[in-house]
Amino acid sequence: RINMKIDHIAIWTYNLEGLKNFYMQYFDASSNEIYHNHSKEFSSHFLTFEGGCRIEIMEMPKIPKSKNDPLKQFTGLIHFAIKVDSKSKVNQLTERLKSDGFKIIGEPRTTGDGCYESVFLDPDGNRVEIMAD
Numbered sequence: 001r002i003n004m005k006i007d008h009i010a011i012w013t014y015n016l017e018g019l020k021n022f023y024m025q026y027f028d029a030s031s032n033e034i035y036h037n038h039s040k041e042f043s044s045h046f047l048t049f050e051g052g053c054r055i056e057i058m059e060m061p062k063i064p065k066s067k068n069d070p071l072k073q074f075t076g077l078i079h080f081a082i083k084v085d086s087k088s089k090v091n092q093l094t095e096r097l098k099s100d101g102f103k104i105i106g107e108p109r110t111t112g113d114g115c116y117e118s119v120f121l122d123p124d125g126n127r128v129e130i131m132a133d
Contacts, residue, residue, distance in 0.1 A: 008046065008054035009080055013124050016059040020045045022123050023055065026093065027082055049082070070125040071105060079119065079127035087116045090130050094118040 013019045016034075023029040029047040036043050044058040068074050084090055090108050097120050098104050105127070106119030117131040 008056050009077075010056040010058060011124070011126060012063045013057050013059055014063075014065075015123060016043055016045065016057060018123055019057050020047065023047050026097065029055070053082075055080075066125075070121055070127055079129055081117070081129035081131045083131050083133075085132065087132050090116055090118055090132050093130050094120065 011019070020029075020031050024031060024047070027049060029049050031048075032046045034043055034045055040060065042058065042060045044056055047055045047057065049055075068076075084093065087108070094104060094108050102123075103121045104118060105121060106117070106129075108116065108118040110116050115131050115133065117129045119127060119129050122128050
């Protein structure tokens with residue numbers, strides 16, 4: 001067997017600094033210095049969360065906007081989940097996001113497989129679960 005893990009997911013955005021600040025503010029992510037490739041007009045940040053999970057957020061002109069409706073299910077990557085340490089933290093973060101104007105599309109609940117989760121849309125409309133065991 002080969003020891004493997006997912007290193008990071010990547011998200012295209014037209015709001016690089018706004019998305020970086022969102023994940024730093026609400027989920028305590030840390031960020032590297034911005035990377036620029038001037039010949040491609042490409043910029044990115046790696047956001048690192050406690051435990052080592054990373055998200056690469058990237059910006060480049062002419063990347064087409066997604067035509068998917070974030071409120072509907074579709075094939076391909078549909079969401080990612082951020083695990084927190086308790087059900088009360090799921091509730092607290094969900095209420096904080098809601099009061100700050102973010103769209104909650106799944107109120108906190110226990111799923112059929114025993115996870116406790118809520119689902120919201122980040123500033124770019126990406127589906128994100130907040131979950132606890």
